[in-house]
Structure formats: C-alpha cells, structure tokens
Amino acid sequence: MPQDMVFDRKRLSDSDLLHFYEKLLMPRKIEEKMLLLLRQGKISKWFSGWGQEAISIAAVMAMKEEEFLLPMHRNLGVFTGRDVPLDRLFAQFQGKVSGFTKGRDRSFHFGSLEHHIVGMISHLGPQLAVADGIALASKLSGENKATLVFTGDGATSEGDFHEALNVASVWQLPVIFVVEHNGYGLSTPSEEQFRFKQFVDKGAGYGMDAVKVDGNNVLELYHELSKIAEDIRTRPRPFLVEAMTYRMRGHEESSGTKYVPKAYFEEGRKSDPLESYEAFLVGIGLLDSNARRAVESRVDAQIEAGLKAAFGAPTPEASEKETDDVYCPFTLEVTLPETKDVSQKRLLDAISDALRWSMRKFPNLVLMGQDIGIYGGAFKVTAGFLDEFGADRVRNTPLCESAIIGAALGLSIKGYKTMVEMQFADFVSCGFNQIVNNLAKIHYRWGQHADVVIRMPTGAGVGAGPFHSQSNEAWFFHTPGLKVIYPSSPQDAKGLLSAAIEDPNPCLFFEHKALYRSITEQVPDDYYTLEIGKANLVKEGNQLTVVTYGMGVHWAKKAIEEHDVSADVLDLRTLLPWDKESVALSVKKTNKVIILHEDSLTGGIGAEIAAWISEHCFEWLDAPVMREGSLDTPVPFAATLEADFLPERRFREKLLALLAY
Structure with missing residues (x-):
C-alpha cells in the first residue's frame, strides 16, 4: 500500500478529480502494453516514465491548451494528456509512416504544433533554450501565456541548463523550468552529478523564484504549477520547480536497474503516484471497484483501438522523395529594386542595409547577438538599429551562443524570424549542437521549419590569430538541412542576406572580416533579393x-x-x-x-x-x-x-x- 500522502482538492470538483485519475491511468496502461510489446520485439526501445506520471499530468492540467509544453523521455503523460491521437503516437513508436516523424525518429523526438508540444532531441539540454524562445515570442506578442519545459536532474549538468535559466532570468521570460529529480542520470546517482542537495538552492543564483514539490502528488504539483502559471502570465518571469520523484524502471529497458539500491524502489513503490491517488479517491468515496473497472475498460479500449490502427499502418519505403523534407519547401520570388538609385557601399554597409530593410519589411524579425545594441556589434553592422527598432527587436544577449540559437528556434516555432550575430565565426562552436542537431534536422524530423539566419564574421588576413580567424564553413557544408551562403561582394551580400532572411530554412551567412571595409561598389539603395544556390x-x-x-x-x-x-x-x-x-x-x-x-x-x-x-x-x-x-x-x-x-x-x-x- 502507498504511504500516506495528503491530497488537497481545494476547489476541484468530483468530476475534476476523476478526470485527473483517468489522465494518470492512461500513461500507466500504455506503459504496461509497451513493455509487453518490447518483449515481443514489436517495438525497438522504451524509455519508461513509470512512477513519474503525476508530473506530466499536473503540468498538462495546469497549463492552458494553447500554451506550449516541452517534454522529455519520461513525459508520455504530456502527449496523452494533450489528447494526441493514440494511433499516431503508437505509429511513432513503431517507426510507421503515420507517425509524427514518418519513421525518421523514435519515441518522443517530435513535436505537434496542433497540440502545442515541442519534442526533445537526445542531447537533452538544448530543449530548455527553445522554451526561452517560445516564451520570448509570447512576451513580445503580448499574449499573456506561460511556457513549461521539462528536464531531468542529470541533464542539468549540461551547460545548456545554465544558459537557458540565465537568459530567461535576464529577459524575464514567462517560462517554468520543471526539474524531474529522480536521483539518477542513467546510472549516475545525484551525488556524482552535483554537490548541492536541492535544485531550489539554484534559484537565488539566477535571480528567480524556486520551489520544491512532491512530484508524485498530482494535486500538490497541479496547484503549485497552476498558481505559478497564472502569476507569470501577467507578470512575466521564470520559475524553477523541483519535482521530487522516483524512476521505477531503467533509464531505458535494456539498461536494467542493478545499479539502483533496493531501498530506492521500496520508497518509490510506497509513493506510487497512481496508487496513492487511487487510495485517496477510494477514501473520499469517489472511486469503488465498479467505477475503477469502468475507467480501466474505457482506457484499455482506446489503447487497443490505437494499437490496431498503428499495426495496420504502412511502414516507410525508401524513395527519392526522402530528401524532399530535408528543407522546408520555399521558392524565392526574386525582388528587384524599385528604383535605379545606387550608391557606393562597402561590404559592411551592404550587410547593414540588408538588415535594416528586412527589419522594416518583416515586423516579426528579431535580431540577437552579443553587443549588437548600443554598441552596434563588434563590427558596427547594427549601429543605430536600437534607436530605430527598439530593444525588443534588437536584443543584446548574454555570452551564450547555444541558448541564443535555441531561443531563435523557439521564436521560429511561434512564427518569428530571427537573425543571430556571432561576434566571430569561431565562436559558433559553442552553439554547434543547436545548429547541426536542432535547426538542421527539425524539418526533416517533424515538419517544423527553423526560420533562423546566423551571421558569421569569418576569415584570416587581419592578424587575429587562431581563435578569431578560422574559416569553418566546411563544418556545416556536411550537414543536410542547412543553407550556407558566402558572398564576395557588397552587391551580392545585400541581395543574398535579404533572401536568406526571407527563406524559412536555417541559413549560415559568412562574411569575410577583411572585406568589410576594404572593398566597395555601386549597390542598389532599395530592397532586393538574389537567388540562393546560384553561382x-x-x-x-x-x-x-x-x-x-x-x-x-x-x-x-x-x-x-x-x-x-x-x-x-x-x-x-x-x-x-x-x-x-x-x-x-x-x-x-x-x-x-x-x-x-x-x-x-x-x-x-x-x-x-x-x-x-x-x-x-x-x-x-x-x-x-x-x-x-x-x-x-x-x-x-x-x-x-x-x-x-x-x-x-x-x-x-x-x-x-x-x-x-
């Protein structure tokens, strides 16, 4: 029997309480089925959230349907709680065409804009910065919406955790960071991951409020998340929520649990979120054996129907069309200058001109980078932009390339365009993962475009040494899903940068530093574009x-x-x-x-x-x-x-x- 757990219903009705129960039961029942299918060889892998279901369900119930949730491996309840069709969900697990990634990725590595869910990548930490971008878009649009993102206690050891929380705090973004603290990162226990005891201790360091909650008590966490979400919708700022819980199975099934002490599982079983909540409902007379069987029967029927449809769905067939989804479909309508007015421009002037025209043309374009505000950027490309377009759209960033590129992706998910300036192309290595594994692959994986341009001041010949002179375009030339642009003249630079900003695909735009002020030519003064991909x-x-x-x-x-x-x-x-x-x-x-x-x-x-x-x-x-x-x-x-x-x-x-x- 579960240990005594105090459930405070507050103003929840009887029907609300029973709704929570059915939402909790669904992921547990699916888990039971998936573990059976795994043993039968009908699915290839399974990441279990057994014992952590209350966290996902509390989040789903606390957030509005139109607010984004960014789940991780153990958040099956986010998908079922948002009523993602089970046939598509199961097809996703089986690598079927009707899955969200058309067989190209597995488990929860996908998103669904219809359900306001953005799935993870295996690198874990980068997900947090994407939530920053979504929250920033909500703030810029005045939507009064919160965003909630999950991470595990193991993933907090990554630098992306620090970068994302720091940016959210500096920019006062309405995002809730939920740390699922189950004591393990795969097999590594918490004491080998970090020296502090509780994540709430980190809140003050980031200048944000933090709270620790029993993650197995679905009502306690629901009430806390509801209160936070309601607050930050009108007073935007981030929150750190530490949800204490237990991981009752292996990191994934093949890894086993031999490394976990028996006492851990004994404590976890006593705090089982489903059994504890069932006992509460029985205790207040809302759930008896007949009612429980009725709910179970309804849930089982939905699962069986979903599985039947998924098993009957076709498997993907390799074809030449497989490359069609690498890029978001886009055909540039080349724009010619409206007048014949031209003037002598340096490469730097042409790039600045393209940005200024694009900012005027696209009100949803946001510029981000270190020192691009009052200072005007390391090479003064954005000098004067702050006065014309304001700090919301010309955003000085902390020194954190990964978080800013991730935030740019989040902005794109909400319909914004973003230009990110690297001070030097060399520094892009600090954001490499976000580019090659997040921006480049997201359309191929689940059809979400990444409308992001990254400007890259590059090249040698200026006596800047090993860390400010590299030519690193080949790093990205090998990565499908990116577009890599490298103009040699002011006229090309203006037209190609304008085209890159119009293009909804991720574009890396290389600018040779030694050419910024050394070459000039007559360049049209008006807005125009040139075709990308044409020599x-x-x-x-x-x-x-x-x-x-x-x-x-x-x-x-x-x-x-x-x-x-x-x-x-x-x-x-x-x-x-x-x-x-x-x-x-x-x-x-x-x-x-x-x-x-x-x-x-x-x-x-x-x-x-x-x-x-x-x-x-x-x-x-x-x-x-x-x-x-x-x-x-x-x-x-x-x-x-x-x-x-x-x-x-x-x-x-x-x-x-x-x-x-």
Whole structure:
C-alpha cells in the first residue's frame, strides 16, 4: 500500500478529480502494453516514465491548451494528456509512416504544433533554450501565456541548463523550468552529478523564484504549477520547480536497474503516484471497484483501438522523395529594386542595409547577438538599429551562443524570424549542437521549419590569430538541412542576406572580416533579393576555370590579371546547396579547373567539388582537377606566418602549372 500522502482538492470538483485519475491511468496502461510489446520485439526501445506520471499530468492540467509544453523521455503523460491521437503516437513508436516523424525518429523526438508540444532531441539540454524562445515570442506578442519545459536532474549538468535559466532570468521570460529529480542520470546517482542537495538552492543564483514539490502528488504539483502559471502570465518571469520523484524502471529497458539500491524502489513503490491517488479517491468515496473497472475498460479500449490502427499502418519505403523534407519547401520570388538609385557601399554597409530593410519589411524579425545594441556589434553592422527598432527587436544577449540559437528556434516555432550575430565565426562552436542537431534536422524530423539566419564574421588576413580567424564553413557544408551562403561582394551580400532572411530554412551567412571595409561598389539603395544556390560568373575566359568563393574570388581575379590568363572565375556564393550546373558548364567549356578556398586544404569544400567534377565531368577534362587552400594548421598570429598560411602564393603557382599542363 502507498504511504500516506495528503491530497488537497481545494476547489476541484468530483468530476475534476476523476478526470485527473483517468489522465494518470492512461500513461500507466500504455506503459504496461509497451513493455509487453518490447518483449515481443514489436517495438525497438522504451524509455519508461513509470512512477513519474503525476508530473506530466499536473503540468498538462495546469497549463492552458494553447500554451506550449516541452517534454522529455519520461513525459508520455504530456502527449496523452494533450489528447494526441493514440494511433499516431503508437505509429511513432513503431517507426510507421503515420507517425509524427514518418519513421525518421523514435519515441518522443517530435513535436505537434496542433497540440502545442515541442519534442526533445537526445542531447537533452538544448530543449530548455527553445522554451526561452517560445516564451520570448509570447512576451513580445503580448499574449499573456506561460511556457513549461521539462528536464531531468542529470541533464542539468549540461551547460545548456545554465544558459537557458540565465537568459530567461535576464529577459524575464514567462517560462517554468520543471526539474524531474529522480536521483539518477542513467546510472549516475545525484551525488556524482552535483554537490548541492536541492535544485531550489539554484534559484537565488539566477535571480528567480524556486520551489520544491512532491512530484508524485498530482494535486500538490497541479496547484503549485497552476498558481505559478497564472502569476507569470501577467507578470512575466521564470520559475524553477523541483519535482521530487522516483524512476521505477531503467533509464531505458535494456539498461536494467542493478545499479539502483533496493531501498530506492521500496520508497518509490510506497509513493506510487497512481496508487496513492487511487487510495485517496477510494477514501473520499469517489472511486469503488465498479467505477475503477469502468475507467480501466474505457482506457484499455482506446489503447487497443490505437494499437490496431498503428499495426495496420504502412511502414516507410525508401524513395527519392526522402530528401524532399530535408528543407522546408520555399521558392524565392526574386525582388528587384524599385528604383535605379545606387550608391557606393562597402561590404559592411551592404550587410547593414540588408538588415535594416528586412527589419522594416518583416515586423516579426528579431535580431540577437552579443553587443549588437548600443554598441552596434563588434563590427558596427547594427549601429543605430536600437534607436530605430527598439530593444525588443534588437536584443543584446548574454555570452551564450547555444541558448541564443535555441531561443531563435523557439521564436521560429511561434512564427518569428530571427537573425543571430556571432561576434566571430569561431565562436559558433559553442552553439554547434543547436545548429547541426536542432535547426538542421527539425524539418526533416517533424515538419517544423527553423526560420533562423546566423551571421558569421569569418576569415584570416587581419592578424587575429587562431581563435578569431578560422574559416569553418566546411563544418556545416556536411550537414543536410542547412543553407550556407558566402558572398564576395557588397552587391551580392545585400541581395543574398535579404533572401536568406526571407527563406524559412536555417541559413549560415559568412562574411569575410577583411572585406568589410576594404572593398566597395555601386549597390542598389532599395530592397532586393538574389537567388540562393546560384553561382556568379564574375570573369569569363577560355583557358581554365577557377571555382572559388569569398576572399578567393579576389585572389583569383588578381592572379589571372597579373599573369594574363583567360579564365572563368566562378563565384559559388552559396556553398550549400552549391551550383553544380554552373560548375559543369564552365568545366566543359575550358576543360581545366582549379578550386580555391581560404579554409585549410584537407577536408575543405574543394575536396567535394573536385570529387564531383572528376565523377561527372571526367571526359571533358584535359588536366587533373586541382585545388588549393590554406595550410593544415591553426591560423597563426604573426603577419609573416599568416601570409604563408593563406593559399594566395601557392594558388598562383598551381594556376600557372595548370595552365601549362
């Protein structure tokens, strides 16, 4: 029998209390069925929330239907509590086409905007920042809505936990962080995860209120969450809620529970949330054996009907269409300038101009980054923006790349557009996971686009050393779902950045720092866009082809002019997707090709392009495909070392060798 647990119904009616019971029973019954199906080999994996159901159900009941919940592995009750159709839920578990991810992901790694649920990724912590973005969108829109996100006590060891709570507190976001404190992160007990005793002790450090609640007492947690949610809807600010509970099965079924002391399970069984609540209802005369059987029969029937439909659903078949969902469908309608007015602009001016026009064109566009407010950004791209557009839309951020990129995704889920400025492209490594595992995969996984542009000041030649000079575009070139753009001129930069902001897909926009103030050209003053994915033939010739981008365009033009070489200089402009058609046309015309990029040679983008040319244009080649890049070292600081690191000299030598081949 469960230990005595005090349930305070407050103003809940009898029907409310029975509704809670049915909501609690559903995930437990599904668990029983799934564990059986797992043993029968009919599902491949199961993450159990047995013993933690009250937390999910309390959250569902406390939050309004139109408010977002962001669950984790053990929050089955969030999905059933929000009445997600069981046939689709079970199809999801079985990898069927009718599941939310069409067989592309498993368990709860999905979301449903219809049900205001945003699912997790396996990296756990990044989920918290997404909740920040959703809460920020609610605050900016004046919706008076709260957002609730779950995390486990183990996941709080990740830096994303700190970043998300810090941002939420600094920006006073209406988000409830619920820590499901069950004492374990997989097999690692709490004492090996952190030195403090309770998570509520962290609240003061973040400047937010924190409360500890019995997570197995569904009514106690419901009343607490209801009170908090009601409060922060009108007085936006974050709350940290520590829900004490027990994980009564393994991290997932194959991991077992041998590492857990028997006393833990004995305590957990005495505090079972379903049995305790049943005993309470029996004690007040609301539930007898007949009523219980009636509820169980109703729940069982729903589960069986859902399973029958899921088992009958088709399994996914591999086809060429599998790539269709990697990107959110979008066709840019190229915009031409309304007037012929032009003026001389540097690369930096053109980028700033594109942002300003886009801010005026899209009232739902929010700019975020370190020091982009009064200071105007590290390179002054956003100078003056704060005065024109205000602090809500031009947001100085704490120093936390992961949380800000995650928040940008949350804003996108709520219909906003976001531009995130990296102070230097090098610093994007601190937000790498959010980009390659969250932004890039979310549309492929469950059809949610990520309308986010990340500006990346990049490149060497400015004496900035190893941590402010890297060319890291190849890190992202390999990641389906991203678009990677790298202009070489002011005119291209303005049109392509405007197009990137229009595009609902995640775009990384590289800007060479050494070109910011060193090149100028006549650029239209009005708003306009250029097609993403289309290369630009900046110079025409017939002796050979140079395929390049960014600073490489300027090195190539200089070299062929000084050596009187007749060459096509093809500026890719977009690296992902790259313009294979234009490359092939030029190679077939000149029959010789060299690929140039500033990035280190090994593993650079040139390697992929060279391989593609060798495979698809071999019969037109009169010489080996050549390529040149920087040395395979970090970027050095001293000017003499940096000059040797960069490929300009070696490119000239290889260009002449190719010409003479």
